[in-house]
Amino acid sequence: MLIDRKSRFLTREEMIGFAILAVVIFLVLPLALDTFRLNLFGKYLTYAFVAVGLVLCWGAGGILSLGQGVFFGLGGYGMAMFLKLEASTPEATAIQSTPGIPDFMDWNQLTALPWWWEPFHSLAFTMIAVVIVPVAVAFIIGVAMFRRRVGGVYFAIITQALAAILTILIIGQQGFTGGLNGITDLRTLKGWDIRSDEAKEILYFVNGALLFACLFVAQYVRRSKLGRLLIAMRDQEDRVRFSGYDVASFKVFVFCLGAAFAGIGGAMFTLQVGFMSPTLVGIVPSIEMVIFAAVGGRLSIIGAVYGTLLVNWAKTTFSESFPELWLFGLGALFIAVVMAFPNGLAGLWSEQIMPRLRKRTGGGNGAPASPAPVAGLSEVRKAAAE
Amino acid sequence: MTNVNPNFVLMVEDLTVSFDGFKAVNGLSFEVEPNECRVMIGPNGAGKTTVLDLICGRTRATSGSVRFKGKELLTMREDQIVLAGVGRKFQTPSVYEDLSVFENLELSYPRGHSVFGSLFFRRDAEVKTRIAEIAETIFLADLLDEKAAFLSHGQKQWLEIGMLLIQDPELLMLDEPVAGMSVAERKKTAELLNRIIDHRSVIVIEHDMGFVEDIATRVTVLHQGQTLSEGSMERVKNDPKVIEVYLGH
Amino acid sequence: MFADYSMGELTAIFAMQGFAGLILFSIFVLMALGLAIIFGQMGVINMAHGEFLILGAYVTYITSHVFQDVMPGLFSIYFFVAMILAFIASGALGMFVEWALIRHLYKRPLDTLLATWGLSLILQQAYRSIFGAREVGVTIPDWMMGSVYLTDMIEVPINGLFVMGLTVIIFAAVGALMFRSTWGRSMRAVVQNRTMAEGVGIDSEKIDRLTFGLGCGIAGVAGSAFTMIGSTGPTAGQQYIVDTFLVVVFGGAGSLLGLVASAFSISQAQSILEFFLSGSMAKVLTLLAVVGILMLRPQGLFTLKLRK
Numbered sequence: 001m002l003i004d005r006k007s008r009f010l011t012r013e014e015m016i017g018f019a020i021l022a023v024v025i026f027l028v029l030p031l032a033l034d035t036f037r038l039n040l041f042g043k044y045l046t047y048a049f050v051a052v053g054l055v056l057c058w059g060a061g062g063i064l065s066l067g068q069g070v071f072f073g074l075g076g077y078g079m080a081m082f083l084k085l086e087a088s089t090p091e092a093t094a095i096q097s098t099p100g101i102p103d104f105m106d107w108n109q110l111t112a113l114p115w116w117w118e119p120f121h122s123l124a125f126t127m128i129a130v131v132i133v134p135v136a137v138a139f140i141i142g143v144a145m146f147r148r149r150v151g152g153v154y155f156a157i158i159t160q161a162l163a164a165i166l167t168i169l170i171i172g173q174q175g176f177t178g179g180l181n182g183i184t185d186l187r188t189l190k191g192w193d194i195r196s197d198e199a200k201e202i203l204y205f206v207n208g209a210l211l212f213a214c215l216f217v218a219q220y221v222r223r224s225k226l227g228r229l230l231i232a233m234r235d236q237e238d239r240v241r242f243s244g245y246d247v248a249s250f251k252v253f254v255f256c257l258g259a260a261f262a263g264i265g266g267a268m269f270t271l272q273v274g275f276m277s278p279t280l281v282g283i284v285p286s287i288e289m290v291i292f293a294a295v296g297g298r299l300s301i302i303g304a305v306y307g308t309l310l311v312n313w314a315k316t317t318f319s320e321s322f323p324e325l326w327l328f329g330l331g332a333l334f335i336a337v338v339m340a341f342p343n344g345l346a347g348l349w350s351e352q353i354m355p356r357l358r359k360r361t362g363g364g365n366g367a368p369a370s371p372a373p374v375a376g377l378s379e380v381r382k383a384a385a386e
Numbered sequence: 387m388t389n390v391n392p393n394f395v396l397m398v399e400d401l402t403v404s405f406d407g408f409k410a411v412n413g414l415s416f417e418v419e420p421n422e423c424r425v426m427i428g429p430n431g432a433g434k435t436t437v438l439d440l441i442c443g444r445t446r447a448t449s450g451s452v453r454f455k456g457k458e459l460l461t462m463r464e465d466q467i468v469l470a471g472v473g474r475k476f477q478t479p480s481v482y483e484d485l486s487v488f489e490n491l492e493l494s495y496p497r498g499h500s501v502f503g504s505l506f507f508r509r510d511a512e513v514k515t516r517i518a519e520i521a522e523t524i525f526l527a528d529l530l531d532e533k534a535a536f537l538s539h540g541q542k543q544w545l546e547i548g549m550l551l552i553q554d555p556e557l558l559m560l561d562e563p564v565a566g567m568s569v570a571e572r573k574k575t576a577e578l579l580n581r582i583i584d585h586r587s588v589i590v591i592e593h594d595m596g597f598v599e600d601i602a603t604r605v606t607v608l609h610q611g612q613t614l615s616e617g618s619m620e621r622v623k624n625d626p627k628v629i630e631v632y633l634g635h
Numbered sequence: 636m637f638a639d640y641s642m643g644e645l646t647a648i649f650a651m652q653g654f655a656g657l658i659l660f661s662i663f664v665l666m667a668l669g670l671a672i673i674f675g676q677m678g679v680i681n682m683a684h685g686e687f688l689i690l691g692a693y694v695t696y697i698t699s700h701v702f703q704d705v706m707p708g709l710f711s712i713y714f715f716v717a718m719i720l721a722f723i724a725s726g727a728l729g730m731f732v733e734w735a736l737i738r739h740l741y742k743r744p745l746d747t748l749l750a751t752w753g754l755s756l757i758l759q760q761a762y763r764s765i766f767g768a769r770e771v772g773v774t775i776p777d778w779m780m781g782s783v784y785l786t787d788m789i790e791v792p793i794n795g796l797f798v799m800g801l802t803v804i805i806f807a808a809v810g811a812l813m814f815r816s817t818w819g820r821s822m823r824a825v826v827q828n829r830t831m832a833e834g835v836g837i838d839s840e841k842i843d844r845l846t847f848g849l850g851c852g853i854a855g856v857a858g859s860a861f862t863m864i865g866s867t868g869p870t871a872g873q874q875y876i877v878d879t880f881l882v883v884v885f886g887g888a889g890s891l892l893g894l895v896a897s898a899f900s901i902s903q904a905q906s907i908l909e910f911f912l913s914g915s916m917a918k919v920l921t922l923l924a925v926v927g928i929l930m931l932r933p934q935g936l937f938t939l940k941l942r943k
Contacts, residue, residue: 152745157881161922168922224507239482242474245465245499246465283873
């Protein structure tokens, strides 16, 4: 009597979407680009980790964080600390007044490694820390804010303030953090030269694989009852409470998950780009990461990846040739994506392109016909991952 | 006043809430027995909805005590109160418009309410059968895959009642369940309510006197946050105080 | 840490740092006033608020040059003209932005935030294209130069005093406007109950536009005052936006008294800490304290019971 209502992990359309993205990331880009450009796209993809987390927090859960750079930075700095320590052997730093500590510490008259740097000698510790530290910070912020039912613009402002605070702190404490320049001159990972072309290509694929792992986790969350709860919470928080759910703990969870993704992205950024600096932590990068997700479509995890690639590619292209125009363009993009395309690329795809494709192929692709498009936002959610 | 009768499902004692000095509910006490259907009536602003809000934790009481099966509710969070067995239907239909009827019911199914419980929640045969059963009861069996946004006002009310049913609360609180319905819907709803209030305690706020007479075990008349009269419908109807307040000067 | 200073020196330090804090306090109040109206009353997050401020500063810069070149005899009073022009320019731009952008987004506060951020990027680049990336300063009229010596160890700069005086006047004017004028009554009516206000014949769209314009205009005046104590660059506005939002939120959005209290405590904490710690640590600690308090008391210091 009832239609089979299995909560499938991927619908047919989503499967195709994932497959196409995999082809783009693992085949098209590596074949079409030289190592330098590929590395550049690898860098863009590290931002996509953040954007995917934002789709969960903001698109699904209605929690807009303007401080995702904090988590990206914590992950990135964790990895950078490990790499810096490996690059600062007593032999390599023999000319310093205190050999064996990172160069910027020596320049700032530090004579010993701060205690909290010590554990970053261990790769295993570092790999755990790049996820756990952002999650722990997100947990504290999340519990404090969501338990007191702070949300919406207040949450956005507070997270933005945190991004500002961390930036000022990193720049101010240059003896411990490398200051404005960040942690630079990173060379090897367990003896493996990460600056070689070969390493850059391998890291690109590692990064792609990790991104897909995060995408699958995100997809699982969206498909689970928790995913439906997030949508329910975004629209009617009170009702969810009276269905017997502790709303705050769900928000904390999804915020922490977003932070974990961002931390991994940050660590991969450091590995591929070879440095980490406060310019990737502060207010401006944090809010730019929101625009990546918005351009891709705030409800679509795959859209977030395309959005990230597109905006960053445009940024690189425009700021190379018309640096003046880029900020106008980016500003206009913020306005346009809010005023004209609230569902971003994914919205364009599912509202404009897909229906036309269907018409042309006579609608015979097996996908269930969706009900008449009403509320723009809710429609996309179904076909979201395209 | 403080004789704790374990047979009461709900004991409200000296419940008071004040908003900036205005006492919306003032020293209210009453008990609800198992399987009792208590109807609350009273003029607008008497504090009826506020009483329900206080019991389910939506509004924090200034003083007093609300005990559900001996457990103090006033210190509990809303979701804990729900999980303890108190269900609440709001005055305006509140369902998840972006989710399907099936998903709406599924979210109220009493399993997987923690973060990880919901993350690993499985839609097994038991869940599906139960949802199908409930959908049958609330006249929505054919609309399980419809988005709740497309339902009519009456259907939304039924869906919300269904969401409460699947929760299977011991104490059910309904705020004007037949308000804003067509005559046909009203009749169907009354039938539905009569069926579901059978094996549980219920508190209903309602203005429709015919409906009240039909279902009420006892009636409480609220006036300015206090009990004006309490007892059977017959008794309350003939209480001169009630007549004065309702008919006025 | 106090051992190196004598009692008299310490007093002087505290007095002077306190005064520096008072100037910072004035800036905070001036910046936050406009925001308190826009965010506190309308609930709109305007991320481009800093750019409206900078517009006022650039208008002052232009005015000073026009006076220098065209009517040097009147140079000593150019600032007052500039302030009025800054109010008009920022206010007009604000009303235009409300019409073109904000009014479409009243029900989507998070989207307003993103759109106004986009606006701030566009304005920043516009300033950069027109005035160059370098910071510009204005020539301060002679009468505003120099210092007043309160004791032989405590000196206070006149321009600082002037800005403080200006703050008091503007604050009083805004307070009077909000609580004494017809517009203020209408605005508060719209905030409290839009439908009802419309019902009694208030044109709520016009009130929205005027309110937003006024908030931006005040930002412009603040920017104008800003030039008396610092230079102006295209991105100067962005540097203050976080502090300003925190001041407003910390004070409890919607309360003018809260705004003063919060601006005062934040600025004093920061400037006194600045003497003993590095500037950046003073700022970090102050902001962290504010964020920490906001986490414990999200409604801010002073607040009316907010209805949902």
